[in-house]
Every structure is written in structure tokens, then in C-alpha cells.
Amino acid sequence: MRYLPKSERIRKEMLATLGVPSMEELFGCIPEKARQKGPLNLPRALSEPEILEYFQERAAENSGGMLRLLGAGVYNHFRPVLVDALLSRGEFFTAYTPYQAEIAQGTLQSIFEFQTLMCQLTEQEVANASMYDGSTALPESVAMALRITGRRRVLVGRSVHPEYRQVLGTYTRRQDVEVVELPVGRDGRLHREALRGALNDKTAAVAVQSPNFFGCLEEIPAIAEQAHRHGALLIGVINEGVSLGIVRPPAEADIVAMEGQSFGLPLSYGGPWVGVIASKEKFVRSLPGRLCGQTTDRQGRRGFVLTLATREQHIRRAKATSNICTNQALCALAATIFLCVYGKEGLRKLAEQNLAKAHYLAGELGKLGGVRLPFGAAFFNEFVVRLDADAASVQQRLREKGIIGGVNLTKWYPELKNSLLLCATETAKRADLDRFVAAFKEAMGARD
Amino acid sequence: MSEKIRKAGRHVTQSEALIFETSAAGKHAYSLPPLDVPGVEAAKTLGTEQVRREIEGFPEVSEIEIIRHFTRLSTWNYGVDTGMYPLGSCTMKYNARVNEVVARLEGLATEHPCQPDELSQGCLKILRLLERCLREITGMDAVTLQPAAGAHGELTGVLIIRAYQESKGDPREVILVPDSAHGTNPATAATAGYRVENIKSNRAGRMDLGSLRERMTERVAGLMITNPNTLGIFETDILEIAEVVHHRGGLVYMDGANMNALVGVARPGDFGMDIIHLNLHKTFSTPHGGGGPGAGPVAVKKFLEPFLPVPVLEERPGGTLRWNAERPQSIGRVRAFGGNFGVLVRALAYILANGPDGLLATTRDAVLNANYMRKQLEGAYELPYQSPSLHECVFSDKKQARHGVTTMDIAKRLIDYGFHPYTVAFPLIVQGALMIEPTESESQEELELFIEAMRAIAAEAETEPELVKTAPHTTRVKRLDEVTANRKPILRWKPAPTPEAAD
Amino acid sequence: MHPKEYRYTKEHEWIKADGATGTVGITHYAQEKLGDIVFVELPAVGRKLEAMESFGSVESVKAVSDLYSPVAGEVTEVNSSLKDNPALVNQDPHGGAWLVKVKIANPKELDQLLTADAYQKFIESEAAEQ
Known part of the structure; x- marks a missing residue:
């Protein structure tokens, strides 16, 4: 096997040193009855060209060549070539968690930079070294709010990503927590009256996403004020990080749960990406996940270490309060590089382009007969269209023209009939958008 | 540097500031194609209250600076690509490029x-x-x-x-x-x-x-x-x-x-x-x-x-x-x-690269390496449990503790010898544990260097315990002050307070 | 080393009774075992504690230890100076680094605690076990 650096002769020599007659004998401690009978029934070993061929063949069986205007929590942004060029350095990607700080300063400093960038973006005071993803950052944020407030009731807008809410359900179902979902108002945002009715002095937190799942911007300061009046915390959820280039950050939120996929991580059919939890300094001891801190060595030189580790699983054991063990360091590094490339000016320009593309598409679609934009609230790069036709059939017709026509919302929101969620990032060219609109018109026209 | 240290030598390790400290207004690394649809005015479209001001402290750096920054940081790390990384229970094996x-x-x-x-x-x-x-x-x-x-x-x-x-x-x-x-x-x-x-x-x-x-x-x-x-x-x-x-x-x-x-x-x-x-x-x-x-x-x-x-x-x-x-x-x-x-x-x-035979050979080599390492180190370090080992082996620092040298000290000294440390002080049932997992990815030559290093450190613990207790000596930073990092946590960079603007 | 007039628990807390008020801290032996204390978590004033109920924790860089109340009672005061200066627990565990004061519910409970001598014997036997 080409990954194994030993010859048969060396193996024999090593066995002889051990006084063990054969490789099988090394496993003598495993009872006969527990041993495997016969070889594994797996495909034969493939050579490198065969491996490439296998995966290239699979890659060709996907959506190749289709025009896709999909968002729904996962955004197709351009990835500067620097990201992979630097991630591919073996010292980064073949290292483990920086437990031994003296030979992991590269990873540690980059995490410290990541934490800083996340604070700057969200206007929070502390951010952790990352979470698995945004969907698990939400229940971990909720658990954090429960610990801080000592309360057991949580309000979650139905405008929060449906799969995030499902994950929250899995994490909380078997614990003594009351999760109340709040309806969506007519403008596509959290129903504020419903929030008023549901808030009480037993409420630990309100979780609101902005831009929300429909792309609409929520009124974070006002919602925060409402929550705080009852002593509840506000959890601000963010799916589309690039929005922070231009959209006001949830500074009033007490906890921010974010997905950082937009920052240089490929769609990759679902991951790996990078979650973030940011919060206020006073809550740092309740923050889950790894934290990197600045310190000095014996000679007074600046260095970085993992710190406040006593919050973590491997120390707390049965008293642990979160599930996160390490972090998504390499994904966090990708985000860090991406944000350095775009920088202060670039991230704003990037956000402006997203805004322009999505509004162009929405405007053009809005001109078509039978297509409405049902929600009046301001949106970033994603929006909902409601059709006077069967949305699934329209999607089918679009597909025949090589277009994936958005995400059908009926699956998650039965009340939103014939509604599609569409997204246009900076990667969508005008020609693509025009082609999309033309095809859409045709597909709508063909309605019976 | 001791001649016992065969694997490592000193090499250039460049200093590098935080990316925020190399930032200067007007530098940039991004490139965007010209906008091919009508631009929209954010304040009008989103409402002024929804538009953010500039991101305070966000970096402004050029492409070459980014490349150098992260390349330099990478050289401060140790990876499997650098050498043996015997972190117990972590299975730090070769990561194939394909x-x-x-x-x-x-x-x-x-x-x-x-x-x-x-x-x-x-x-x-x-x-x-x-x-x-x-x-x-x-x-x-x-x-x-x-x-x-x-x-x-x-x-x-x-x-x-x-x-x-x-x-x-x-x-x-x-x-x-x-x-x-x-x-x-x-x-x-x-x-x-x-x-x-x-x-x-x-x-x-x-x-x-x-x-x-x-x-x-x-x-x-x-x-x-x-x-x-x-x-x-x-x-x-x-x-x-x-x-x-x-x-x-x-x-x-x-x-x-x-x-x-x-x-x-x-x-x-x-x-x-x-x-x-x-x-x-x-x-x-x-x-x-x-x-x-x-x-x-x-x-x-x-x-x-x-x-x-x-x-x-x-x-x-x-x-x-x-x-x-x-x-x-x-x-x-x-x-x-x-x-x-x-x-x-x-x-x-x-x-797929391994197939059934390759996977079996991998397991066997992993167990062979662990047992070989165990046999060669058994005299130098206390072996608290005599049961046969599979893929990893746990020693204790009992012998070295007599000289005031702990498993953490030995781990830090290993860095000087050119290796990533093993897992320190785990499992908890072994006082002063050294948990070592070589994996199948180590050649006999690399294993021998590791064994030699571990034996040399055991000898140093007896003859020059201070040398071990103050290790590492060859890294960019020496042992870091974790106590202050915990008592007064600094978890993000902040701009230095600007002196009063002079008129 | 461990003051005679104090009473001790097997979890390494001490209590000094002064009329109905008990002052609680951790022992010199405990702080030495823990190493550099980096954080102390204390309860709210007014909290009612059962005997040997956990009321907070002390943290070193790599360990968390629960704090147990030697007796039942109500927390009347907490040592807020430890928030900014947890190192005091290492420097003056039997004095300035007291943790909480409690209104002792049942003074008889004090008799069930270890005397300084008994505590000394206990820690010696604990050390011998290791």
C-alpha cells in the first residue's frame, strides 16, 4: 500500500525485535470469537488515476451546466484563489488542535485573528474559535441563554432557517425547555404583535434571523428592546455573512449565532463550513467552544494559547454544558483569509453587488404577469416570489431549460403556497439573470 | 544544540505581526468585475437604519502581504507533513493529497x-x-x-x-x-x-x-x-x-x-x-x-x-x-x-485507495509501530499496565517525577528534538500519563529517531532536569503564561488607543 | 498550617464560626493542589444552602472544583474582591480569600465537621493513597 512507509523486510525485522512470529499474533489479545472472519468485502484498491476517475464520473452526474439561483442558508460566492493556495499548506491542514501552543502559534494566531474579525463584523465583544456550523450554533446559543438567565422558555421566529429550527428541536426535545415558534408577519418578518404576546418573564431568549430565511431584514434594535424589557436575551442568527458588508450588524443582540460559509467556503453539498458564536464580554464564561487568548512567554514575547478551557467538555466531563469539542479551524482559516482578501472596502463592494443583483432580478421578475413579491420588507440578496401558477410545475419547466428555479417553500411552510425562494449573488451575470427571467416568463406562460 | 538532536535543527522563522497591524487605509487585495446591472443605493433600498457604517478595524492589506502573512504563520506550526505527530487517541496519520x-x-x-x-x-x-x-x-x-x-x-x-x-x-x-x-x-x-x-x-x-x-x-x-x-x-x-x-x-x-x-x-x-x-x-x-x-x-x-x-x-x-x-x-x-x-x-x-488489503495492512502497521515503540521505551519509562497494546501505548512519568520532571515537561522537550508531543496527562486513571500513538504512517527510521529522543530525554531528566523543565528551548516562543491568559483574558485584537489628534 | 479554631470538610473547605455567622473558604492544602486559581464563581447573596450543597466553583487553568457549604444556612455576603483577584485564593486562603459568609441554620452541624487535627490526618491519608 503506497501510504505505508515499510518494506516487508523491515516489518519482519521489527516483528523479530518484538519476538512475535507474525502480524496476526499482534492481535492475540482479541478473543477468537470477536475476530473478523475473512477479508472485508470492499471494492479493490484503486490507483490514483482510478480514484480521480471515479470522483470525476460522480461529479459529472450532478447539476453540471445548470443555472442555479439558490440560497436558503448556503450562498454561492466567488472564492479568491488565495484561499485554497494557503489552506493547502500542510502545516495548516495536517496539524491538530493547538494543545501544544509553542509549536502551534500559526493556528493560534489565525484563530485569534478570526475571533477578532467575527467581533468586528457582528459588533460583539467576544467570539469563539468556531462551531460545527450555523445550525448547531443556534441550539448552543440557546443553551447559553438558558444558563445565563436560569429560565426555560425560548421564542424562535419561524423566519429562522427551518432546518436550524429542526436541529434546535433535536437538541432541546429531551430537555425541560419550552420552545415557542413565532409566526411570520405579512411583510415577511417576525410577527411583532405575536412576539409581544409570547414574551414573559420566564422567557430566556428570543431567536431572530436577519437577513431572515426569506431574505428580509428584521428590526433588530426594536426586537432587542422588547426582549430586554422582559429580561430575555436576544439571539441574532445570521446565515448570509456577506450581508454584514452593508447591513447593520446585530449589535443589540446578546448572542450572535452565525454561519460563515459565505466567507470562502465551497457549497460542497452541505459542508464542511464554519459556525460562530459571538457575544458580550460579560457572558464569556457561558460561551461554548474553544477560545484563543493572547499572552506572553517567559521572555515577554507575545504568543497565543487556548484559554478558559474549564468551560469545555474534556474538563467538565459530566458537568459539560455543550456538545462542541474542538472547532472548525481550517474552515475558520478559510474565512479569515477570505475576509483579509476582501477587507474593509471589498466586503462592502461585494455586498453592494449582491444587493444590486438580487434587486435587479426581483425587479425583472416583478414585471412578469402572475409573479408577485409577497413580502414588503427590505431584503439583501434573497427574496420570495409568489406565483399565480403551480410552482412545482414552473420549476419543472425551468429545469427542462437547464435552470434550477429556486427553493420551493411549501416543503417548510405549507401556508406559503406556490412560493419560491430565489437568490442572486455577485456570481450571477446579467446575462444569466436575463435568461432566467425569460425562461421564467415562458414557464409561467405555459401554465394551464 | 545537542548532538543527540538528530532530527531537528534551527531554521529561519520570521516574525509576523497580526494582520490588523499590517493594515493601512487604501491597500486592498480583492478584485470584482464591473457591476453589470444597475447599482442600487443601499440607504434607499434597505432604509438608512439598516445600513452599516464602515467596519471598524477591518483589515486593509494587499495580496502579497496576505500570502506572506499566512505562509509565515504556517511555518510556526507543526503538522503530520512535518514529522511524527504521536498524539494518542488522535490518530495523526498521513493525509493523502489525492x-x-x-x-x-x-x-x-x-x-x-x-x-x-x-x-x-x-x-x-x-x-x-x-x-x-x-x-x-x-x-x-x-x-x-x-x-x-x-x-x-x-x-x-x-x-x-x-x-x-x-x-x-x-x-x-x-x-x-x-x-x-x-x-x-x-x-x-x-x-x-x-x-x-x-x-x-x-x-x-x-x-x-x-x-x-x-x-x-x-x-x-x-x-x-x-x-x-x-x-x-x-x-x-x-x-x-x-x-x-x-x-x-x-x-x-x-x-x-x-x-x-x-x-x-x-x-x-x-x-x-x-x-x-x-x-x-x-x-x-x-x-x-x-x-x-x-x-x-x-x-x-x-x-x-x-x-x-x-x-x-x-x-x-x-x-x-x-x-x-x-x-x-x-x-x-x-x-x-x-x-x-x-x-x-x-x-x-x-x-478506495486502500481497498480491503490496504486497510488490513494499515491496521497491522499501526499496531506494529505502537508495540515496537513500547518495547524500546519500556525501560526508560514506567509502563503502568502490562496488558498487550494495540495501536497506542500509555506510559507514566513516575520515574522522571522523582527528579521533578513531569509528563508535560517531557512533552515540551520533545519539541526541541523535532517531534510533536504525545497526549499529555490522559487518560486520567494514569497519574502523569504519556499517551503515545505513532500510527502506521511512521517509517522505522522516524520511529527510531523518536525512540532515541525519548530515551535522551529520560536521561536528561536524571542528569539535567532543569533543561527538561524549562523546555522548549528552540521554539519561537517559550512556555506561555496560561495563568494570566485565564485571569485576564485577551480574546481579540483592539486598535491601540490613538493619541489626541494634534492640530 | 490549618488554623485550630476552624472546622473542615473532606472536600477541603473550612468554616470559621463567629456567633451565628460562618465564614467559609478553601484550605491551604486545596489551593496548593489546584495550583494557580484563575476564576472563582460565587453564589448570590440570599441563597439558601443545604449542608454540603455545591455553591460555586474555583477554577485553575485545567481544572474546575466545586465548592461545598460545610453547613446549612443562608448566604449573607460574598467576597467580591475575588472576582478581579482570584490569585488571592493562592496567597491567603485562610484569611483574605474567604469565599462566602453564611447565617448558620443549625450550629450543631459544626460539631460533625473535622477538627484541624482530624483534617490534617485526613489529608495525610489522602496523600498516602496516591
């Missing part, structure tokens, strides 16, 4: 998880084949690839135990965990709403069967066991252990962190395990990435399949694959979308 290539292929890295299943058949086939391989390797009947990491897989597994017990009418209250377990085991059980009770290890370093019999009552939902355990020792009573737990209606969960000792040799499904999670970033060579990402698939026996998280992959008549989320008994969704697909692709590439 895995990186295939995970980045156009058509795989570019696929959106919300695109229709019919237009994702390539991705789904990859997942299907990986599921099949993992079922075969573990001897289990069904697999979920969703969990994002080992601890996440544990949580999934314990939630499955809970759902199963609930389906029998009572979730029960307790999960049993041996005292040698990883901290994540009790943490997971507690997160899933269980009380944790510890089972003691016996003198052979194995779970005490008598103690298990005593504890295993009808209140116990299940046992979480690592096999081989964190001492690298196979639980020889595993069949009896499973029987004791099953007899009282409990389930056995196996932490698969140490599967690198078993692939191709023994299958958990054949020795009575009901649930197992795998760490693809350990056994199946997906890169650790400085702490992640990983993937922690969970494999179960047939009777537990209904409880797997949604969605599950299904094959329709005619062979097309699709996700199914309609599963009434499922524990629910444990993360958005289907899993860390990019990690799963790499793991499959590893399995």
Missing part, C-alpha cells in the same frame, strides 16, 4: 445542498458507497453520515439510545462510562439528559466486569465504551460486557476513536456493539485542519435504524437515490443539510 484534489473537484465542491436529488445523484452515490463501506468495516447495518464531529456523533448515538429506550416505554436515567473514557463521553451523556455513573478499571487496565454487573440495573439506558480503550488495550471481556448490558435491556455504545486498531481485524458489530461512531478525521485520514473540520458518522444495528437522524439516504426502484426526511421514529435532525460532504469525499477516497 483526497484534497477530489474534494475540490468541479461538480462536487460546487454542488448546492438544496438542489433537487435527481440533479445530485453523483453526490448521493458517493455517500451511498461510503455508507456501504462503513457498514462493512464496522459490521453494522445502517449508517448516518450527518454528524459533524466525534462528539456530535456521540450525541447522535446517545439520542438514539434514548429514543430506543423511550420506544420501550422508559428512557431510563443512567449511562455508564468507564473511568478511562474520553471526557466527551460523560459530557455527551449529560447533554442528552442522562446521569453518568463511572465504572472502574481493573489492574489489567480493562473494565471491571464485576463492577459492571453491579451497576447494570434497569435504570441504566446504556454503556459507552471505547475499544480498544484509551490505554490502547483491548477489552477482552467485550462479549460478556455486551451480554451483561443487553440482559438488563441496555444498549452498548462504542466510541470508535480507536478504530485504527481494528479495521479489517475485528468488527464492533460482530462483538456485540449496538451503536458506534467513527472519527473520519482519525481512522479514515481526513485532515485534522488544526482542530477541524471532521466528521463523526454513526453506525447502528438493524433494530436501531428507525431512530437514525433525518434525512436518510434511500434507494428507489430503478436505482435512483433520494433523501427521505419522513421518519416518525427518528431522533430528528442533528445538523442542517446532509453532513460534512467534503470530509466524507476524502474518507471514501482513502478507503
